[in-house]
Amino acid sequence: MNDSRRAGLKPLRSLLPVLVILALIAAVPLFSPSNRFLSLAISAGINVIALYGLSVLFGQTGILSMGHAALVGIGAYAAAILARDFGVGFWLALPAAAIASAVFAMIVGIPSLRVGGHHFVIMTFAFGQLLAIVLTNGGDYTGAATGLDVTDHVTLFGADMTDLTRYYLMVVAFVTVAAVASWAIIHSSYGRTLRAIRENEKLAASLGINVGRHKIGAFVVSGVFAGISGVLLAYFLGHISPSQFSSFPSIYLALMVMIGGARLIEGPLAGGILVAFLPEVLNLDPVQSRIVYGVCLIAVIMLLPDGLIGGIVRALRGLFSGKPKSERDAAEARQ
Amino acid sequence: MSPILAISGLSKQFGGVTALAGVDLTIEEGEILGVVGPNGSGKTTLFNVVTGVHKPSGGTVLFRRRDITGLAPHAISRTGIGYTFQQAMAFAGLGVLENVQIASEHARATGGANPWPTPQALLDFVGLSALAGEKAGVLPFGSLRLLGLALALATRPSLLLLDEPAAGLNDRETTALVGLVRQLPGHGITVCVIDHDMKLMQMLCRRLAVLDFGSKIADGPTEAVLADPKVLDVYLGGEL
């Protein structure tokens, strides 16, 4: 009895560090940061929301999407078009855009995930390119290459949230919800099902798991996160255009989740923040930062298969456990 | 009583290779049936086609009179056919108990009066409860096979197909396995087992079916089949 209760509390303990970090992040405005800092942080937070969805897809299910920015784009354009043509505001746009991105994920996922294999990476990449082309040639409806303006303000309980500090706090709240949602998925039987698929599809199917349907489902779930991230982005920037959602931003998202580590709850947060602030901290121009990211990605793939956070956790465990390193490595190599 | 599984005219071609050439086979409710045959005779293919891992080129499979020919593997598993693979496998990166939990969570509803054993009880049954907290990937080979058995049992099968469950096990582990498998019919689980070890098969099965080049060449009581000249011929006195 006592044991089972302790087992029930264990997952909660894994959520705690993230909640503490997010609480600290929410306190940043107390130190009157610059507007530039707040803007960067808001962009990072909006990415982190999509990354939490990507971590369900990649970290739990083992599927990599190379067109994830396109799903963010669906959410952003849905928000912009809903505001322009139907007078639908931010709060209603959230569920609508989440559904729109989820539906697109299903449309892309059904043909490419049912068959299995490596089609999915290519299909999602193609989807990203295709969406950019469609948006660019969409005439007045999508605003063509110039894109669309979103001039509506976000209001919450009568307060205008457009002010940078307020928007920042709102994004931190959304990031918290995304983190908790992804944590809840990881620790549910649904999360276990996804991990089973990641580990061994053939065995999973032999145990009655409908592998194809669950892979599509995981992509749809990640689409919900992406759609919400898109709405926040559209309302934050006030202007969206096709190039923001093409293949390069998609590769960046994949990179962020890999650098941070997709399997642990801290990973998306770390990846999103690191990639947003690294060029700023190191004072890199865009070309230099791309080179640095490329090098980081190769280093992470070769040295830290669980991402930066996974590597740190492993190093800490190594420090505090008595097992000699070689024995641990041997055990891990067999996995 | 009608058989639990009725296979008729089952065939499977891989390109030009005929792995199964029209096999008829029935499995009776509550028995432990053995399937033997030389390497490459089509034993694993027979299981693969029954479980939906491969689509058959022809023939039908009836499970309790229901046609399950060509259904997807997950659908067949959920009708109540459990199986283990010739290559022992588990979800290597996940915990041993978590492995069995996953299988239990996807088990079909059996609606029986007796509740099915919990994941922990299944680990007890196969003797792995001491390793419940370990990652499946670090298990020694024999334990991995037993975990595979626990996974298949967790799906609440009424028919269990075991493909060389004792391959790679030491004598002690093999004896333990025989003890476990023998208990299964008492729990309402019919068993069909493939193995090359004739001593093991004699211990487990009262009936044997023999495959050779994708065809069934013998089927009957174990002692009679093992004395059949056709069967002795196939093995050329080598393995018997």
Ligand SMILES: Nc1ncnc2c1ncn2[C@@H]1O[C@H](COP(=O)(O)OP(=O)(O)OP(=O)(O)O)[C@@H](O)[C@H]1O
């Ligand atoms: N996926 C496949 N693709 C092509 N050929 C296959 C495939 N699976 C099996 N075969 C062929 O079908 C024939 C039967 O193989 P199968 O694995 O069923 O034999 P088996 O009786 O299980 O042998 P063993 O005792 O060695 O396990 C062999 O000739 C094999 O090469």
Ligand SMILES: [Mg+2]
């Ligand atoms: Mg075989």
